[in-house]
Amino acid sequence: MNDERGSWYLLTGLLLGIGLGLLYAWVVSPAEFVDTPPFSLREDYKDRYRAAIAAAYVASGDVQRAQARLSLLEDDDPSLALVAQAQRYLANGQDLLDAQAMADLASALGQAPTPLPTRPEETATFTATSLPSDTPSATPLPSATPTETPLPDTMMTTTVSVTLAVTARPTQTLTLTRTPGPTPTPSLTPTLTPSTTPTATLAPPFVLDNRVEVCNPLIGESQIQVFVSNAAGVGIPGVEVIVLWQAGEEHFYTGLKPDIDPGYADFVMQPETTYTLQVSDGGQVIPDLVAPACTDTGDKQYWGSWRLVFSHP
Amino acid sequence: MSRWFRFLIAVAVGIGLGLLYGWVLSPVEYVDTTPETLRADYRADYVLMVAESYQSERDISLAMERLTFLGFSPPLELVEDAMAYAVQKGFAPADLGLLRTLNDALIVATSVGGSNQP
DSSP states (O other): OOGGGTTHHHHHHHHHHHHHHHHIIIIISOOOOOSBOGGGBOHHHHHHHHHHHHHHHHHHOOHHHHHHHHHTTTOSSHHHHHHHHHHHHHHHTOOHHHHHHHHHHHHHHHHTTSOOOOOGGGEEEEEEEEOOOSSOOOOEEEESOSSOOOOOTTOOOOOOEEEEEOOOOOOOOOEEEEOOOOSSOOSSOOOEEEEOOOOOOSSOOOEEEEEEEEOOGGGOSOEEEEEEEOTTSOBOTTOEEEEEETTEEEEEETTSOTTTOTTEEEEEOOTTOOEEEEETTTOOEEEEEOOOEEEOTTSOEEEOEEEEEEEOO | OOHHHHHHHHHHHHHHHHHHIIIIISOOOOOSBOGGGBOHHHHHHHHHHHHHHHHHHOOHHHHHHHHGGGOSSOHHHHHHHHHHHHHHHTOOHHHHHHHHHHHHHHHHHHHHTOSOOO
8 A cells, every 4th residue: 555545445445344234234144133122012913802802802801901012012093903803704704702801892892981880899900010111110910919920120111000900701601603795785894603601791771762763965876874982072983883674694804995984884785675783782772764765955865874872771 | 534544433423323214213103013023921811811801701722723823833832922921920720720721721732633622
């Protein structure tokens, strides 16, 4: 090297160094995927994780614990994620019990803002074990023990004592089978014909708040539009709605059209067919739903829709 | 300062820049990871979820199937690891009990080779 070469050697050294640095960072000592959090999981693994959370919820009935676990997946809206996955499972014919569990959990999450009815004999004091988390969190993982749970060292979480009211859930004995599609084409989900043992719910049955005949030619079809909300008026996704008519039966869930409302679902009616509708878990039965005859501004007749609004009393 | 020395300084700066880029400016993003890489506490919590479900369902084959989520390790080993972690970190006795129940069921199931042990 002599002085006539200028300072190019410095640039050469710099580039060589950068190359060596990247070689070390990407090849010699490449990043290893260890100690990852659930939200980094691939989507299909997230689905399985979510299904496991729902299954654990169905077993324990512990909605707060389920909520804390769902937060680890960092879904924008855990309820909608559950409902969407449940609908996907139904559409693909995947595990129907998993789908039911996710719908149950979504429904329970939707009801969370509503003060839960408590039964004194089933109220217990729990000590909470915190969820694994990267960030400080007071989300409790209750477990039935009167003793305090030591805080894990690696979890930057707090241990809190909470009093929870739980309602025991009977073991589910759902038998869900598919039936061939009926003549009227429902707009939401594949047909399910469950034979269920009613499950205990955390809130009273839904009742009809409002029933409105909708004459809007822009809808383009005759629908039963269902809105389900909690007592605070917040739409609840994942609520099962059952529609019966002489030739068939259809089950579907709210939440598939969150752009309208998280608690919304609709069903396409056939003209001159009489339907009976019920929101699941013992909700009010609405009989004699027939597509209403409407007339547009040009005196042309078309079939209208029904809008049914349900909520907790 | 000799040119060689300055050259080596430049190389060192370059290495530093390379590492800065690889580790700070464009750090590894954890996306599309697999459950095998989950941190120990998350793995233990997942096993606890399976134990909770098992407590209600009493279906050991379903529990084993769910445990395969965590990788190729034998289910019993996964539960034992989770129990060890739970004991070490002081999980609540009720949760330890659930893990123990699942562990016992797996021992029975694997020892008899059955998969539907109640």
